[in-house]
Amino acid sequence: MAGQIFRYKYRVAYTDCTVGNHIYYARYLDILELARGEFFRDLDEPFLKWQNADTIFPVIECRLRYKSAARYDDLLTVEIGVGELDRVRLGFAYRITKEGDMDIVLGSTIHACTSVNEKLKRIPDVLAAKLAPYVQSTSP
């Protein structure tokens, strides 16, 4: 990635794993939610604050490419950047690695910005300004 990046550490638990001792393919989306949550908290803009201000970010698309297996007790690093920052759309780019440089998953999610009743609304300027340094010129 080529903008600023937020990093989140995650320890793989038995609940994440399936037969054959690797993370079940859906569980990565749970892990990406945790990473997004801590990213926004780190920006001092937690999702709950925005939800209380009638602004939520429902996922409208996700894509994951599974590169290698992660196993029980592995310590993963989730790198998260902003892949797209539009008037009403927000995209994240993710890279999950272990042991420094082994790619586990590359992925992206695209979110709408809406009211709690799911009407499209403009991404708040204050949030867009904080996200801008994380915009990636190339996706992972």
Next chain:
Amino acid sequence: MAGQIFRYKYRVAYTDCTVGNHIYYARYLDILELARGEFFRDLDEPFLKWQNADTIFPVIECRLRYKSAARYDDLLTVEIGVGELDRVRLGFAYRITKEGDMDIVLGSTIHACTSVNEKLKRIPDVLAAKLAPYVQSTSP
């Protein structure tokens, strides 16, 4: 068990399993929810109907005893009876088996009867009448 019993079939998926190819211990509670849902649907009293009538049944206690492992693709039978039927409390007794008679899990859950805002309320008579034949004289 010694009253009427409702039976629900469940096929074990990869998402339920963990390292060592057995069902992760929390997943049984998900399976018990599915069994309760189909039990109430079979009584023609689906939970959604009661929720729309401002009556829900939050869990206040659960207990599970794990007897044998269930594995990927096993076809489980969940037996469900009523362990307790009080003015404002409702308990279920469960037995999960495979291959006819191998005990996998024995368990119970206790639920309050409340409004959607979680104020205790009396279990509706019509529901209590339908549940009465399923009351077990002895727990599993």
Next chain:
Amino acid sequence: MAGQIFRYKYRVAYTDCTVGNHIYYARYLDILELARGEFFRDLDEPFLKWQNADTIFPVIECRLRYKSAARYDDLLTVEIGVGELDRVRLGFAYRITKEGDMDIVLGSTIHACTSVNEKLKRIPDVLAAKLAPYVQSTSP
């Protein structure tokens, strides 16, 4: 889709839902696994049979587009077809609907064909022959 299609019914449970009463975005991948499992069982080629013959189908990519929210107790239909059928790769195309024609999720997964030790191997001819009628000329 424009080839043969397998259909799988799924009833939404509380375990699938999150805040705001809609299915959590990762849970759809669990539902797609259930649909694939029943598809292969319907072909008389359950995944367990192939696993016991040292042939598994790990996911190497998935993509989901979320069109509308599904809610507690909704009865979903998962349509599944074959999007790609290569020498060592197998792709599925999915459409999840409710109430007959409301699109909930459109998606795809791509799987490798490997030994249990994750060495690439050719998709068995007998399986490829059974999947062929389900190949879609256009993706959903």
Next chain:
Amino acid sequence: MAGQIFRYKYRVAYTDCTVGNHIYYARYLDILELARGEFFRDLDEPFLKWQNADTIFPVIECRLRYKSAARYDDLLTVEIGVGELDRVRLGFAYRITKEGDMDIVLGSTIHACTSVNEKLKRIPDVLAAKLAPYVQSTSP
């Protein structure tokens, strides 16, 4: 509790919550697994080390009492102590709180000590010695 206690912090995510914005009842067992994992890591006795030494601790019983709801973004504290320390059995007692002193869940799990092939074996002395200070004279 009345012995030494290990404390683990957990931030509630959307993936944990269900309709009505509270943690789904099964998810607490996932959280307790995370707490046990960090407890044993803190003792310098991670479960993976023991698994590699052919010693695992399958759950044979669990019990949870739900006292209050936990909601999205709540920061939970899991207190964990040893409820039982036998030759081949190990029990944990848990108390999950939020905002310092509001009880969310009180619970316990009982584990066997077995080989990876699930034959009972004696709890290793070195582990028993490290767990001894955490034995509770009264359960929570």
